Amino acid sequence: MENLLITILLTSIPILLAGLGELVTEKSGVLNLGVEGMMLCGAVAALGSVLIFGNPYIGILFGAIAGILISTVFSFFTITLMTNQVATGLGLTIFATALTGLIGEPFVGKTAASLPKLEIIFLSDIPYIGKILFSNDILVYFAIFLIFFIHFGFQNTKIGIIIRAVGDNHDSAHSIGYSVKLVRWISTSFGGMCAGMGGAYIPLALTPHWSEGMTAGKGWIALALVVFASWMPIRLLIGALIFGGITILQFVAQARGWDVPSQFLNMLPYLATILALALISLKLRHNNYAPACLGKHFLGNK
Amino acid sequence: MYKNFLKIITFLSILVSPFLLTSAYAKTKVGFVYLTTPGDHGWTYAHELGKQMVKKEFGNDVEISIVENVPEGPDATRVIRELAKQGNQIIFTTSFGYMEPTLKVAKEFPNVKFEHMTGYKRTKNVATGNIRFYEGRYVQGVVAGLMTKTNKIGYIGAYPISEVIMGINAFAQGLRSVNKKATISVIWANTWYDPVKEADAAKVHIAEGADILAQHTDSPAMLQIAEKNGALGFGQSTDMGAFAPKAQLFASVNNWGPYYIKKIKQLKDGKWNTGDGPDHWAGNTWGGLSTNMLTLSNFSNMPTDVAKKAQAAHDGIKSGKLKIFAGPLKTNDGKEIIGAGKTLDDGALWGMNYYLEGVTGKVPK
Numbered sequence: 168m169e170n171l172l173i174t175i176l177l178t179s180i181p182i183l184l185a186g187l188g189e190l191v192t193e194k195s196g197v198l199n200l201g202v203e204g205m206m207l208c209g210a211v212a213a214l215g216s217v218l219i220f221g222n223p224y225i226g227i228l229f230g231a232i233a234g235i236l237i238s239t240v241f242s243f244f245t246i247t248l249m250t251n252q253v254a255t256g257l258g259l260t261i262f263a264t265a266l267t268g269l270i271g272e273p274f275v276g277k278t279a280a281s282l283p284k285l286e287i288i289f290l291s292d293i294p295y296i297g298k299i300l301f302s303n304d305i306l307v308y309f310a311i312f313l314i315f316f317i318h319f320g321f322q323n324t325k326i327g328i329i330i331r332a333v334g335d336n337h338d339s340a341h342s343i344g345y346s347v348k349l350v351r352w353i354s355t356s357f358g359g360m361c362a363g364m365g366g367a368y369i370p371l372a373l374t375p376h377w378s379e380g381m382t383a384g385k386g387w388i389a390l391a392l393v394v395f396a397s398w399m400p401i402r403l404l405i406g407a408l409i410f411g412g413i414t415i416l417q418f419v420a421q422a423r424g425w426d427v428p429s430q431f432l433n434m435l436p437y438l439a440t441i442l443a444l445a446l447i448s449l450k451l452r453h454n455n456y457a458p459a460c461l462g463k464h465f466l467g468n469k
Numbered sequence: 470m471y472k473n474f475l476k477i478i479t480f481l482s483i484l485v486s487p488f489l490l491t492s493a494y495a496k497t498k499v500g501f502v503y504l505t506t507p508g509d510h511g512w513t514y515a516h517e518l519g520k521q522m523v524k525k526e527f528g529n530d531v532e533i534s535i536v537e538n539v540p541e542g543p544d545a546t547r548v549i550r551e552l553a554k555q556g557n558q559i560i561f562t563t564s565f566g567y568m569e570p571t572l573k574v575a576k577e578f579p580n581v582k583f584e585h586m587t588g589y590k591r592t593k594n595v596a597t598g599n600i601r602f603y604e605g606r607y608v609q610g611v612v613a614g615l616m617t618k619t620n621k622i623g624y625i626g627a628y629p630i631s632e633v634i635m636g637i638n639a640f641a642q643g644l645r646s647v648n649k650k651a652t653i654s655v656i657w658a659n660t661w662y663d664p665v666k667e668a669d670a671a672k673v674h675i676a677e678g679a680d681i682l683a684q685h686t687d688s689p690a691m692l693q694i695a696e697k698n699g700a701l702g703f704g705q706s707t708d709m710g711a712f713a714p715k716a717q718l719f720a721s722v723n724n725w726g727p728y729y730i731k732k733i734k735q736l737k738d739g740k741w742n743t744g745d746g747p748d749h750w751a752g753n754t755w756g757g758l759s760t761n762m763l764t765l766s767n768f769s770n771m772p773t774d775v776a777k778k779a780q781a782a783h784d785g786i787k788s789g790k791l792k793i794f795a796g797p798l799k800t801n802d803g804k805e806i807i808g809a810g811k812t813l814d815d816g817a818l819w820g821m822n823y824y825l826e827g828v829t830g831k832v833p834k
Contacts, residue, residue, distance in 0.1 A: 170672070170675065170676035171673070171677075174669070174672045174673065174676060178669065268538075272506060275505070275506045275508040276508025276509045276510050276514070277508075277509075278689070278693065278712055281697075373665055373668055373669075374664040374665050374667070374690045374694075375690075376688060376690060378662065378663065378664050378665075378688070381663075381664065381665055383663070415669065415673060418656050418669055418670050418674075419673055419677070421654075421655065421656040421657060421830070422656050423677070424830030426830075426831060430659060430833070433659055
């Protein structure tokens with residue numbers, strides 16, 4: 168049981184990281200559908216750099232940088248040139264899927280070093296939860312830290328409130344002197360960084376390989392999660408754990424011989440995504456969680 | 470004078486070659502379709518090694534074209550058709566999912582020969598080639614039965630097709646020949662190659678108490694997870710010891726070279742054929758340990774008496790004395806398949822849609 172819970176936690180980390188990044192991006196009013204593509208870039212950069220330098224921590228760094236770089240392409244098109252965000256985001260994912268396939272070709276079949284587990288003294292000895300929560304690699308702790316960092320940031324810091332202002336009413340934010348475009352560039356880059364790290368986590372901790380399109384839809388799940396969590400970081404954690412749980416559950420069901428078709432179980436995470444989106448959109452008419460300017464162009468010059 | 474003579478001969482042979490496609494003097498154009506890039510392990514790499522043997526055998530007498538990374542489905546049809554258009558005389562399609570695409574293109578190019586690997590449908594110009602992977606899996610079962618402490622074996626299958634199911638059943642036969650208490654639980658990955666899913670499945674098997682893992686998928690991810698968690702397992706298609714030096718017990722190694730060479734020779738001699746006809750397995754290429762199309766890598770991470778028993782099973786299958794599917798055989802829900810003294814024939818293996826005793830759960834419908 169303990170091992171299963173650890174596996175579920177680790178499986179949900181990539182979607183959690185990417186989701187947190189996308190949450191910040193969307194809070195600033197930018198809808199970046201390129202999460203899947205950015206994750207792939209992070210994954211291939213992380214694996215490649217670990218193969219070259221031999222150190223898994225370098226992989227996190229390169230994954231983050233790759234995510235930032237590819238997100239600036241998106242920012243340039245949508246924020247500066249004001250292209251359609253949905254189309255550009257989709258294009259980014261399609262482009263990145265092919266690009267990473269090309270870059271990753273020499274890495275096929277090579278094995279990279281994995282992130283070491285860092286046990287926190289005393290805490291990791293707590294029965295039951297100690298091993299699950301306090302004996303993980305650095306990105307797990309980072310992801311948990313990020314949840315509270317973002318939650319706190321949006322509630323209590325000036326920067327967080329500026330980002331929210333830009334996302335909720337960019338004209339007002341502009342009129343009181345904030346640079347809407349700069350804030351959106353930075354938020355999108357932050358989203359890219361998180362998605363890159365989320366992608367990097369897959370080869371660095373889950374399986375030490377590269378295979379084309381290895382994110383296998385995790386980016387789309389992260390996108391849906393942001394809506395599912397109604398733009399709240401702590402709900403995002405719950406959502407990520409549910410999705411990680413379903414992903415693992417399909418294997419558990421088979422190993423225990425439950426009489427359910429495996430294809431159906433394979434479908435579950437995506438089915439849950441669609442259901443979540445449908446339910447949320449029913450409720451969305453009555454709530455004000457969604458950033459009001461999400462996906463809208465800012466026509467001003469700054 | 471002699472030089473000129475040679476030139477004339479070469480010139481003439483070039484002129485004539487299009488009319489004498491099967492002439493031994495002409496270059497034979499051979500096409501290969503690969504599921505992934507070969508890399509340095511696994512299914513496609515085993516085919517790549519076979520292709521290298523072809524190159525070595527025929528040298529400049531063959532011209533080889535390869536298309537890598539071809540997804541199973543409509544894309545495959547396009548790629549195979551393109552290879553046929555380019556004038557390849559024999560085309561090897563190296564994955565189960567190319568079956569329908571191969572048949573489709575073969576209809577359009579009746580003069581091109583097609584060799585589809587691991588499929589079961591044949592026509593006038595489509596032959597099939599396969600390896601008796603299940604023979605290696607029986608030996609895996611023997612080793613697993615002797616090595617397991619928890620009596621739980623975790624098996625990762627690609628798709629619930631008879632090819633994979635007969636492997637699971639052979640594994641179960643080997644397992645039960647030495648250990649009646651152990652059971653196999655199966656997780657279907659629904660993919661041939663996806664390191665993330667294979668790793669997830671392996672983690673779940675270990676969390677559920679399995680200490681020996683077996684796979685019918687292609688990546689070394691399962692072995693690496695086993696290595697990390699102190700479990701043991703078997704390599705697939707090629708020796709995967711380098712990925713998991715402490716976890717790999719041995720690997721079943723595919724050896725396609727001799728089959729490729731045989732079929733290309735047949736083509737050059739104008740004797741290419743598909744065997745006995747579409748309903749029989751006997752006339753087709755389905756080689757195992759006895760023809761060296763399947764070999765086992767070195768036994769490691771096991772005591773010598775286990776290795777000896779594994780070797781004995783290997784030798785028994787190779788010599789034909791040990792019959793893997795000898796009766797009495799019962800399914801895991803108690804139905805009798807055959808009684809004592811009988812053995813399943815090849816056709817029955819391809820009709821397997823049940824688990825034998827020793828496997829838990831049901832075959833997905």
